[in-house]
Amino acid sequence: TFAEKIGYPVLIRPSYVLSGAAMNVAFSSEDLATYLQLASRISKEYPVVISKYYEEAKEIEIDAVAQEGQILCSAISEHVENAGVHSGDSTMVLPAQKLYLKTVTQIENIAQEIAKNLKITGPFNIQFLAKNNHVMVIECNLRASRSFPFVSKVTGVNFIEVATNAILNINQIPNTKYQILDYVGVKAPQFSFSRIKGADPILRVEMTSTGEVGCFGDDIYEAFLKSLLATGVTLPKKSVFVSLAGDENKVDFLDSAQTLKKLGLKIFATDGTSKFLKSKGITSTKLYKIHEHKKPNVLDFLHNKKIDLVINIFDPYFKKEFDDDYLIRRSAIDFGIPLLTNMQTAELFVKAISLKKLSDLKTLPWSQYITP
Template identity: 60%
Template sequence: SFEEALQKAIRMLQVGMYGLVGNENYSFKNLEKELAYPTDERLFGIAEAFKKGWSVEKAASLTKIDPWFLHKMKGLVELEKKIRQFSLENLPLEILKEAKKKGFSDKQIAIFIQATESEVREKRKKLKLTPAVKQIDTLAAEYPAKTNYLYLTYCGAEDDVRFRPSQKKIMVLGSGPYSIGSSVEFDWCGVNTVLTLRKLGFQTIMVNYNPETVSTDYDMCDRLYFDELSLERVLDIYEKEKPAGVIISMGGQVPNNLALKLHQAGMRVLGTSPESIDRAEDRHKFSKLLDELGIDQPPWKEVTSLDEAIKFCNEVGYPVIIRPSYVLSGAAMSLVFEENYLEQYLKKASLVSPEHPVVISKFIVGAKEIELEAVASKGKIVASAIIEHIENAGVHSGDATMVVPPQKLYIETIRRVRIIGEKIARALKITGPFNLQLLAKDNELKVIECNLRASRSLPFVSKVSRLPFIELAVRAMLGLPVSNSRSIFELNYVGVKAPQFSFSRLKGADPRLGVEMASTGEVACLGDDAHEALLKAMLAAGYKLPEKSIMISLGGEENKQKFLAAAKELAKTGLTIYATEGTSKFLKRHGLQTQMLYKIHQPRQPNLRDFLVEKKIDFLISIPHTGKPAEFDSDYRMRRLAIDLGLPVITNLQLAEAFVAALRARRLDDLKIKPWSEYD
């Protein structure tokens, strides 16, 4: 039915909505405006309008949506009202059946009748109300379709396929929708998992619903369920298929969040135990584990009120990072430098995840971020790679420029990272992939977090190192022998991963990087050294190397001092250097001549706006003041204009320094074009 498809589609977005109705923490200040102007929230505005008694005709006149669809949506609102009149004990079978046919999840119904999701599921199963498995008709009903494209529906009387329990059948959970923070990297992990399972003689069942993915291709697995990655639906499929187990660690955070609930419902989760996953995800449990292991971590606290937050921030000192629990891509994460901004950022974080309190951590300024990408078997690491971030901490790992193998880490630091990884793997009895994120400063290491799943960096390190991380992880999860002899430090080349951004398509967005992920893609390149690999990666990501001129704007005295050495190197390239007033005066005091330009908001000449518009500037380095929150000021206007004009922009100090060093070391003609096979 349309209603069933609509509600499933809303849940599939993975934005915290239970369906068209039944969503918590949702309100609209101006419903007429919400309906008249399309946004990503208009569907819920329509539901709210019908709750308030609006007619279909009024909604149609504002939205210009065909009344047929609006009548269906109104029917869902009316059915919600009907269900709310009952309790779990007296909810009639006919109404429950109608609700399921119209796409209401067990969770939605539980909210309406003040029960739990598991209680609704139990009642439904006692009444023998279960979905049917249907094949997607790929032949337009002209011939009987014999495909492995399947979905579940309550509008079917019988299953289109037969089920046979098998110890040689494995279920794999995919990554769901592409979004900032969860993209093709996790699909690569899922696809390679399926390919490895097939190679080992297993039948494969993939649950995923993104038509853009390779994992949803018709020939990729034995059975594809194009359906929700929700507790209810995964259990439905598991109970019908009865596989030997399910792999949840390859699809990113979406399936990982289901780990404990699936385990408690009786599913056999392969690899690291769901209790260990919860121990790593739960801040209190993980912090306690680190203390027991003698591993350092930044000070942190869970808070549920502004007073608690202010007290903690005053104790540890600013800056701090605010984040909601259980999120991917740094959604609603904020870096706060002063108390004045604390309340607004706390509200932003609590809206994203109202079920979990907000976590505040001390932010360590000037720390280097390092990642350990590894596979373990029964608590013993069998393959690993250490990733060095070019940018200091404060840039989300998904937006960071990464280098493998590390180029600027001390041998002692690398040794200690490995020891910490081994301790955590042993304590959590990890079997499968995991990712450890650490901070390094003044020869001290602090652990930020540990994800007991494949990370978005895994495809990168696998391809650079030629280590079969996924194959090793799958073998470990199946209890098969695992061995690896190659070390990533034996490589005679360097890999650099650079992020790609879509700022030019996002009207008004500031290209300044921060703790909330903004990149929409990534590229990776190999080179004989880090300079060559970095320039190749930046070119592949869409940057154009400056040919005649470069513009520098450095916010704050500290950034000016730190960039001075790079500025002196830049002066040797022969490029014309333009600079804003403060930066120009600073560089002049240190013997560097630049052409000074007034900022866009200053009504004086020569003006930066004119030089940007007339394409007299090839490249912009705009480093914001470290201690200032993001503001729509003159520096923002400069960066935004450059993006709108298609100019490359760097907003991070460490990346700017690395770029200048690479520009001095390599010319465009020096960059070698070699096939992957020649790097060994």
């Protein structure tokens, strides 16, 4: 089969759907059969698309406006989360903070080639994968994307005005030059899991967010914290609960765990995570999982608000510990406790709270950052 030829995992996507509806990642022929059947129900008249799914890859976007194939203005943003999280659920940073110059150049050149060959006039958005400095196109959307207002605010260039003039063939194109020197913009997703009973609050290829918030800061850490606070997240004052599935996640989060310890936050953890942290010299209090029916139990601590933040990192496509991890995540949402389920987001959050206090987050008008 095609999937076996290109190698698992593969991405299954129905044709002509919005927000990644019924999109799934298959890691085996059994997964493939299940997800193909599901996708065929969504779009019976049109084919299901199967493509290679790349793990541990960075996702980048370019928003641009072209006229007769020539790009007039553009902005390159990077996602905090690795590829595999729907762009509508991802945390977006502009200007990009962790891109090689070669990667940026490749993106600019590819975008110009696509605009030229498609003879684009108007707004468009291209999503890219980058891995080992190799850039690949995920898709090109010939429309204004949800990030157009964000990049317009951050750059001070009204991308829609430029696009409108280009489409109407108005010769007087607004000034599209901009320079971002001493600030960063972050767009964070807004979720409504608390209003949807039983929904699993995880980030996957199918979009789940219901809105977004854009914030500015002197650096990524200030902008990121402000954007999370604006979505309703509160900063931990006393304690954090950590549950890390798999050895790789435990190793990846080690530096962040050490930072939490230095911040003086009490760390609660599940059995496996607690043992790993102890082996690395980090003290934590073990809490039993919900299904173990022993004390002290994580559910009791969540219910009694003894935990300020839940960090539950696991592979969203790995079902072995799904039931118990789901109960932890869902309980955090039901009890109104901030929840982080993505490794890159959790690492950035821990780094940010180690560098910024609440009093460091400035409240300034847009005009303080941008001079149109």
